[in-house]
Amino acid sequence: MNNELDGHEKSGTLKDFVCGMSVTVDSKNFTQYKDVTYYFCGGRCKEKFLLAPESYLQKAFSLPKKMPVIVGAKYICPMDPEVSEDAPGYCPKCGMALEPEVPIIDGDENSELKMFTKYFWFSLPLSGVVFVLAMFGHQLSLFSMEMQGWIEFGFSLPVVLWAGLPIFERAIQSLKNKSPNMWTLIGMGIFSAFVYSIIAVIFPEIFPLNFQSMGRVSIYFEAAVVIITLTLLGQVMELRARSQTSLAIKSLLNLAPKMARRITQDGIEEDVEIDHIHVGDLLRVRPGEKVSVDGIVVEGGSLIDESMITGEPIPVNKKIGDFVIGSTLNTTGSIVIKAKHVAKNNPNDINFGTIGPGSYPEIFLSWLNSFWNAKIIGIPYKG
Numbered sequence: 296m297n298n299e300l301d302g303h304e305k306s307g308t309l310k311d312f313v314c315g316m317s318v319t320v321d322s323k324n325f326t327q328y329k330d331v332t333y334y335f336c337g338g339r340c341k342e343k344f345l346l347a348p349e350s351y352l353q354k355a356f357s358l359p360k361k362m363p364v365i366v367g368a369k370y371i372c373p374m375d376p377e378v379s380e381d382a383p384g385y386c387p388k389c390g391m392a393l394e395p396e397v398p399i400i401d402g403d404e405n406s407e408l409k410m411f412t413k414y415f416w417f418s419l420p421l422s423g424v425v426f427v428l429a430m431f432g433h434q435l436s437l438f439s440m441e442m443q444g445w446i447e448f449g450f451s452l453p454v455v456l457w458a459g460l461p462i463f464e465r466a467i468q469s470l471k472n473k474s475p476n477m478w479t480l481i482g483m484g485i486f487s488a489f490v491y492s493i494i495a496v497i498f499p500e501i502f503p504l505n506f507q508s509m510g511r512v513s514i515y516f517e518a519a520v521v522i523i524t525l526t527l528l529g530q531v532m533e534l535r536a537r538s539q540t541s542l543a544i545k546s547l548l549n550l551a552p553k554m555a556r557r558i559t560q561d562g563i564e565e566d567v568e569i570d571h572i573h574v575g576d577l578l579r580v581r582p583g584e585k586v587s588v589d590g591i592v593v594e595g596g597s598l599i600d601e602s603m604i605t606g607e608p609i610p611v612n613k614k615i616g617d618f619v620i621g622s623t624l625n626t627t628g629s630i631v632i633k634a635k636h637v638a639k640n641n642p643n644d645i646n647f648g649t650i651g652p653g654s655y656p657e658i659f660l661s662w663l664n665s666f667w668n669a670k671i672i673g674i675p676y677k678g
Contacts, residue, residue, distance in 0.1 A: 313340035369396045373537065387472040390465035408534040410461065415527040418458035422520040425450045429517035433509050440511040444496045451516040455489050459523045485522055488515040550603065551622045555587035556580070558631065576634045580625045588621045590632035597628035 311318050316336045324335040328348050335341040370393035372378040372386035383393055392407040425447050432443045466482025469475050492514040495502065499512045506512050557567050558577040572578070572588055580586050586599065598610035601623045610626050613619055619632055 311336045311340055313343050370394060371396050385465060385468060387468070388474050389476050390469060390478045405534055405538050408531065408538055411527055411530045411534060414458040414461065415524065415531050418454045418520065418524045418527060421450045421454050422517075422524040425454075425520050426517045429514075440509055444492075444511055444514055447514065447516040448493065448496050451489065451492075451520050454520045454523055455485065458527065459485060459519075462523065462526060481522065481526055485519045488519040488522075492516045492519070552585040552587050556584075572634055572637055574634055574637055577631055578634060579629065579631050580619075581629050582625060582627055584625055586619050586621050586623050586625060586632065588632075588634045589636035590619055590621075590634045592617050592619060592630050593633050594631035595629055597630045598626045600624040600626050 310316070312333060313335065318334045318336050320334060322334045322336065324338050324341045326333055326335075326341060326345060328344075333344065335344065370380045370383050372389060372391055372393055374391055375386055375388045378386050378388060378393070379396075380393055385392055428443055428447055428450075432438070433440070437443075438446060462478060462485065463482050465478035469479045495506075495512040495514045499507075502512045551569070553569055554566050555569055555572050556564055556579045557572065558564050558579055564579055569587055577593070578587055578590065580597075582597070592613050592615050594615065596612070596614040599613050599619055600610045601620060602608050604620050604623060613630065618635075619630075621636075
């Protein structure tokens with residue numbers, strides 16, 4: 296198969312997906328990816344493609360980016376770590392986006408952060424207009440109060456129906472899961488203010504006279520849009536802070552070796568990816584190499600530089616039976632270790648700073664949330 300774009304199939308021409316130049320099947324620079332042959336104008340473009348093939352293919356075919364799904368990975372909630380799913384989504388308890396237990400080193404920018412940032416910048420100017428009209432419209436006297444109500448409605452409509460969409464989605468999900476949370480309260484507040492204001496603008500005559508102020512029935516479009524904008528701003532700030540934490544964790548993970556030299560049962564040594572290492576495997580660590588995983592020395596001896604873990608600048612002498620830490624540096628002799636701890640088997644090595652289940656903050660917040668919803672909204676309290 297050839298890497299022909301739909302627009303070039305009839306003409307029989309090919310395109311270099313990296314630089315965009317036209318190429319032919321006679322090019323010496325080509326590669327196979329997912330059973331498809333791709334041709335390039337030169338070796339440099341080929342090397343760039345091999346580093347990030349999906350990125351260039353998405354640009355070429357205008358494929359929408361989706362949240363990555365890692366086979367075998369578990370996704371947990373930062374607030375409720377007991378929630379564990381096999382695919383990304385939203386927490387059924389608090390509505391937050393689920394995150395991988397183990398950070399994806401080569402993952403793209405937080406898709407949830409990008410989404411909330413887009414919604415925030417869209418809602419900010421429209422909410423500003425509605426807020427100014429609601430607070431100072433009667434002083435500016437630019438429109439009649441009746442016309443001003445319709446203008447506020449027009450500017451509020453896209454904010455509530457589009458920028459407020461993620462808020463309503465999480466609020467509805469919380470009701471379906473019978474787990475009211477912050478999104479439940481925010482969603483109900485926005486919905487009540489917006490629907491009431493629409494009725495007040497379209498059918499003002501159905502309201503008693505004491506509902507009127509300054510020649511019209513009081514409306515609350517500005518409350519709905521300002522709540523949405525402030526909620527989106529809070530989410531953006533929170534997600535940026537969490538992204539910075541994830542970036543620091545990814546930087547630490549990048550220090551770990553990507554390959555290990557495994558000794559088979561036949562005594563043959565082979566280089567394998569770190570993901571293929573299992574507990575009990577025998578691994579050789581040569582001078583100048585990093586220890587691939589935590590393990591016990593079973594052959595040889597060496598000085599191990601553990602400064603990145605302990606801060607101690609002097610290498611530590613390791614002999615048979617001693618424990619060695621993954622990612623530390625073997626400085627002198629060659630050693631064979633038996634893998635005792637593989638990171639992928641225990642993703643909780645890195646503490647993400649979540650509020651653990653059963654902790655006092657978690658218990659208090661859970662009780663307060665349930666009590667508030669029981670008394671104010673009427674949803675039964677589950678003690």
